[in-house]
Structure formats: structure tokens, C-alpha cells
Amino acid sequence: MTIIQGILLGMLQGVAEFLPISSSGHLKLCQALFGLEEVPVLFDVFLHLATLVAVCLYFRKKIWNLLKIFGRWIARKPQPEVTNPDDMISGTDAYGRKAIIALIISTVITGALGVFTSKVISDIPLKAVCAGFICTSILLILSGQAEKHPRRRKNASTSQPVDISPKPVSIFQSVVVGIMQGLGTLPGISRSGSTIAGSLFAGMDRKTAGDYSFIVSIPAILGAFILELKDLGQVNEVIGAAPVIAGCAAAFAVGYISLTCLMKLIKKGKIVWFAAYLIPVGVLGILFF
Numbered sequence: 001m002t003i004i005q006g007i008l009l010g011m012l013q014g015v016a017e018f019l020p021i022s023s024s025g026h027l028k029l030c031q032a033l034f035g036l037e038e039v040p041v042l043f044d045v046f047l048h049l050a051t052l053v054a055v056c057l058y059f060r061k062k063i064w065n066l067l068k069i070f071g072r073w074i075a076r077k078p079q080p081e082v083t084n085p086d087d088m089i090s091g092t093d094a095y096g097r098k099a100i101i102a103l104i105i106s107t108v109i110t111g112a113l114g115v116f117t118s119k120v121i122s123d124i125p126l127k128a129v130c131a132g133f134i135c136t137s138i139l140l141i142l143s144g145q146a147e148k149h150p151r152r153r154k155n156a157s158t159s160q161p162v163d164i165s166p167k168p169v170s171i172f173q174s175v176v177v178g179i180m181q182g183l184g185t186l187p188g189i190s191r192s193g194s195t196i197a198g199s200l201f202a203g204m205d206r207k208t209a210g211d212y213s214f215i216v217s218i219p220a221i222l223g224a225f226i227l228e229l230k231d232l233g234q235v236n237e238v239i240g241a242a243p244v245i246a247g248c249a250a251a252f253a254v255g256y257i258s259l260t261c262l263m264k265l266i267k268k269g270k271i272v273w274f275a276a277y278l279i280p281v282g283v284l285g286i287l288f289f
Contacts (some may be wrong), residue, residue, distance in 0.1 A: 004244065006243030007247060008238070010246065010254070012030055013047040014054075014251040014253065015254055018259040019258055019262055020136065020192050020194075020197075020262075021136070022189060023048070024186075024191075025130075026076075029126065043239055043247075045225050047251045049221060051251050057214075062089050062090045065083075065090035066089070069101060077138075079093035088207075088208040088209050088211075094168070097242050098170075101127065102170070103174070107219045109181075110181040113182025114185050117183075120186075124186070130282045133285065134278065134279060135188070136188070136189055136190045136275075137275035137279045138275075139197040140275045143197035143229065144269070166208060167203075173199060195212075196271060207266070
């Protein structure tokens, strides 16, 4: 792999990781187009780690608030006055505690599914990846339709209409997101697209869905990185340090910009737009790969 290829793949990762179009699927297609057929999975994880830094930078205040809330919870210190009641993730200690429990549940479920998907990721055919693009587009379309008719949505646990006014993350919502994020580890299935869609299906408001979708990715990506560290020597032999460093730098820079743009689109309810891109790409990929 050349440095230029590393940068291009990093830029692609930066765009596709946050936009709901599947970064792993696009990386797999581009690696095939570049003739890079033996790229270790750890290279992709390195790029994901670079975009993870962008996530931590963008959500640094919420993450820091969650850490402080967790510390007070463990130390049994009194809760401070309400700081931001509109922030369902870390605006108050009560919200933060529920978010922490939800993050743990989602992460455990994602990890359990990830153990299975990790065994098939490297061998998944390109046609299946392209089929995954189409599946992602269907999820985006359905989530858009669900938002247009919120009173028709039913909570699977109670069969009652879902109230989409801002509320803290529930256990049911954390389970749904954990499952969707686990499925999102498959190339072609967008992690951000599936978790945001799952959050909306489960009754989260748009802002909380966007915030939770990316914060919950932090432990998942770190876990994947630790599991793939065994291939570190292979990455150095097959790719080299320079392309990896260049790719990670590009992924971080482009990723931060993409994340900023996507959060604005989520608040406006516009993520369904990406289905118009994924459907033709998926169909053409199935026909020509």
C-alpha cells in the first residue's frame, strides 16, 4: 500500500464512518478496486480508531460530564443542581446514570454479536457487502417514515404508542441500539445508520439518538481494536507504518468535519437522503462485482 492509497482510504473512512453509508463496506470495495486484497482487518480498525478520536473531541463535554457523574455515583457524593435538563445523556446526574447503564447494556450486546460477526467479516463477498448497502438504505427509509408518523409507532415492550418527547435512554432502547450496532459491524451495514435508525424506532428524539449513537461507538471500537491487536505485526509487514499513519491522520481530519455535518442533518431529520445514494451503489455493486 502506498501513502497516497492510505490517505485516500483514510479520507473515505472519515466520510463514511459518520455518514450512514457504511465505512467498512466502502473500505472493502475500495481496497478491491486498488487491488489490495490482503489488507488485515486491523488496518480498518486503526482508521476507525482515528475517527474515534474525532468522536471524543466532538463530544468531549458530554464524555467528561458522564465520567464525573460516574465518579460521584461510585463515591456516593450528593448530586449537584440540574445543569442542562435538555441534555438527555449527561445534563443531570439522573440522566447520566441511566445513560451509563444503557451504554453498558448496549456494549455487552454489541460485543456478543461482534464475536460472531468477526468470524465472517474477512470472508464476506463483495456482493453481500453491496446487498448490505441496500439493507441500510431500507433502514434509513423506514426510520424516516416512522418519524413522520410517530403516534403510529409502538413500543415493542408495551405495545403502546411511543412518545418521542426527549427522555433519558431506557433499557429497552439500549437493547435495540446494542443489537443494531452489533449488526452494523458487518461490512455494508452502516453502524451509524443502523444505530440511529434503531434509536428512532425505539422512541428516542433525534438529538439524543445522534448523541447516543456515537458515544456508544467508543467502547465498541476500542474493544475491536484490542481484539485485533494480534495482527499488528502483519499490518507492519503488509502495509507499513507510513500509510497507516497517513491514513489515520486523514481519517481524523475528514471525520471531524463529517461528524459536524451529520449532527446537523440528524437534527433536521435528513439522514433518509443517503438512501438515494446507497440503493444505486448497492445495485451496481451486485451487478458488477
